[in-house]
Every structure is written in C-alpha cells, then in structure tokens.
Amino acid sequence: MAKVFFSYSHKDEELRDVLEVHLAMLKRQGLIEALHDRRIVAGEPLNDAIDAYLEDADVILCLLSPDFIASEYCYSREMGRALERQAEGSAQVIPVILRHCDWKQTPLKDLRGTPRDNKPVKAWPDMDEAFSDVASDVRRAIESRSGAPKNPEPFASAGAIGVGAQIAPRPRSANLQIPKSVTDQDRDDHIEKTFEFIVEFFANSLEELQARAPDVTGRVTRLDARRFTAAVYRAGKKVSALTVFVGGGWGHGRGISFNNADTGETKSSNGSFDLPSRGEELRFESLFSQISGAKKLLNHEEVAEAIWDFFISPLQR
Numbered sequence: 001m002a003k004v005f006f007s008y009s010h011k012d013e014e015l016r017d018v019l020e021v022h023l024a025m026l027k028r029q030g031l032i033e034a035l036h037d038r039r040i041v042a043g044e045p046l047n048d049a050i051d052a053y054l055e056d057a058d059v060i061l062c063l064l065s066p067d068f069i070a071s072e073y074c075y076s077r078e079m080g081r082a083l084e085r086q087a088e089g090s091a092q093v094i095p096v097i098l099r100h101c102d103w104k105q106t107p108l109k110d111l112r113g114t115p116r117d118n119k120p121v122k123a124w125p126d127m128d129e130a131f132s133d134v135a136s137d138v139r140r141a142i143e144s145r146s147g148a149p150k151n152p153e154p155f156a157s158a159g160a161i162g163v164g165a166q167i168a169p170r171p172r173s174a175n176l177q178i179p180k181s182v183t184d185q186d187r188d189d190h191i192e193k194t195f196e197f198i199v200e201f202f203a204n205s206l207e208e209l210q211a212r213a214p215d216v217t218g219r220v221t222r223l224d225a226r227r228f229t230a231a232v233y234r235a236g237k238k239v240s241a242l243t244v245f246v247g248g249g250w251g252h253g254r255g256i257s258f259n260n261a262d263t264g265e266t267k268s269s270n271g272s273f274d275l276p277s278r279g280e281e282l283r284f285e286s287l288f289s290q291i292s293g294a295k296k297l298l299n300h301e302e303v304a305e306a307i308w309d310f311f312i313s314p315l316q317r
Contacts (some may be wrong), residue, residue, distance in 0.1 A: 001144045005057035006036040006079040009067035013038075015098050015121065016063055022131040023138060029188055030058075031142055054081055059092050059141055062108060065099040069106065092141050096134055098122060100204065114138075122173050123200045125193035125300045155226050182282065187254055189274050190282045195226070195256055195299040201304040202230050202244075202311075209312075216315070221262075229262035232315060240314040244307060247270045255284070271310065273303045 004023070008016045016036070026032045035053040054060070060082040064148045085091035093278040095103060097120045103109070115121060115133040124130035187206065200224065208219035209232070218232040226246040232239055239264035248257030248269045254277065257269035273284040283297040298306065 001030055001056040002032050002145065003053075003056055003063060003223075004032045004034055004059045004138065004142075005035065005082075006061050006063060007054075007068075007074055007082060008036070008061075008063035009065060009074055011067040011072050012065050012098055019063070019096070019131050019134060020059075021214065022128075022135040024144065026135070032137075039299045040085055048201050051081075052056075054078060055085075057085075057091055058145060059094060059138065060085070061094050061096050062140070064095055064097050064103045064108070064113075066101045068098075069103065071099055075106075079106075079108070080081075086111075092145060094137065094141060096121075100200075103184070103278060123197065123204070125190075125197040131133055163206075184277075187201075187277070191246060191254060191256065191275055194284075194303060195244075197300050198244060198256070198307065199228050202228070202308065205308055206230070206232065223264050227264055227266065229264055230311060231262045232311070235313065240311050242307070242311050256303060256307075258310070271307070273298065273306075 006016055006020070015139060020034055023032060023034065027034065028060060033268055035057060036206050037050055037053075039053075062068070062074075064080065067260060072250050082091065082093045084203055086093045089294050093108070095108045095111050097103060097113050097115070099120055099122045100120050103113070113122070114137040115130045120128040121127055121131070121134070199220065204221045206220060210216055213234075216232065218230065219228045219316075223229065227243060228245075229241065231241040231245050242258070242260060243262060243264055243266065244256065244258045245266045246256055248255055255272050255274040257266070257272040259265065259269045272287040275282065275284055281297065283299055286298055
C-alpha cells in the first residue's frame, strides 16, 4: 500500500477534503493510505508528526495555490524536503494546481502538473471532473511506482462477508444504458458554471495577452452574478469591449449572450449561446452567425473561445 502525503495550505482545506473523497476508490482497493496533518492524534508533537509523514510517503501531493506559495512552512519546509526525496528517488512529487498561482516560477516547474493542461481545479466549470482527472493521475503514479495491478479486484465493505473479503465477479449484461434525464436545475447549474468559467477564461487570457504585448492592457470587471464587462486597450486607446451576460437567445433565459460594449447593457446582443430545453446533452446551440453554420453544439470551452475570438478580432486586424 502506497502512502500519499498532502502538502497544503489550511486555506485550501476544503479543496483538499474534496480531493481525498475522489481518492476513495484507491483507498477501497487497498492501494493508498492518505497522510496529512488532520490525521495526527491529539497530543502528538505536530511538526514531528508531519515530518514523519513526509519521510514515510511514497507520493507527495503539493496542492498549489497562492496561499501554498505564501506559506513558509509549505513552500520551504514541506516542498523543499519533498523535492529532495524526489531527487533521491525515494518518493514521487505531483503538483496539483488548485488555484491560479505563479507555480511555474517555483522549483516544481519542471514536473508535470495535474489536472490536465495545468488548468487549475477552480477554473473548471465542473470541479468533480477536475478532481477525477487528478485522481487518475495519482492512480497512474501509484501503479508505476508499485507495479500495482491495473484493475485490482473490488473489496467488499464491512458486513456479513467480512472486512477485506473479495467479491467474485458476477455475470451481467454490458447493455445497461438508459436515457439520462436532464432537469431544468441541471441546465441552470451548467449555465452558471459556464459563465464563471468564461469570467476566469477572459481574465487569464487578458493577463497572458498583456505579458506578450507590452503596449496592450485590458481589464475584466465583474458587475454581478450574471454580468461582466471586458475591455482591451492598445497604447491607451480602447480597441474592443464586451458585456457578457446570462440570458438572451431563445431559451427563456437559459443561455449566455454578449454585446460589443462595456456598458453592462443586456437588452441587445451580438451573439447568444442557447442551452436547449430538450435533449440529454448539456451543450450550447450557437445563435452567433459567425460560427452557427460550422458547429451547432458547443461545450463551455468552445463558447468561451468563440466570445473571445469576437472580442480579440479588432486587435488582430
């Protein structure tokens, strides 16, 4: 059984708890034991116990955020020792990017991070998907270090058949698919998560754009839970502006729209992405003429990219 140590800031404790839940299948299969400071028994010397966990761990998860980097204990003591053990070959360090931070300037920069594409967990519209991606990477790390079986047998829970007893595979059909019912709440939740993703997408894209073009500046202003504005300037002159808002389109408010002014006005739009009230897919129909003929159903990233392309195009002419 591999021992997995969580190095994290207490300001990220809620996210650490969610990650530990996503590692539950690895625990049930007897592949890992989770180690972190909340496992320490009352009365034990805290720092000594953490040091012992750190020395005993096979895999060390550095849960990265601005608070992790700002913490002298996390950054210098825990991360420093973790990287020493990685260099010795006695442990594997995995950067887990929870929130946007300058981790690419840290000694962890040469390690592959997770979730995929180093997109922070908080930037995903569905954080469960992000943590599932992290859990898959942890599983692969455990398997590569220990030679654990790729598909270990499931274990029974405590009960009449005994703790740890293996359940023999039972014959069953593979044809178990039934239509999934998507509710109004599912759609509303998806629109809310997509809107939050677009806000983050624009803020990060403008930050990167400014880093690449010194004469370009930009800003994203959050007006309320359903609206934000964005503007980009070249040499001080406003080149492009947008208001992005929830609503519009044909879906009784179930969509995301935008117009080419940063006034916050929502009565008109230059494009809309409607989440249909029919069907079983949480994908958007484009009512935006520039792309509607090319691809009818879009995921959250494609919606964000389409709005960004409209926004950035005046700067690229």
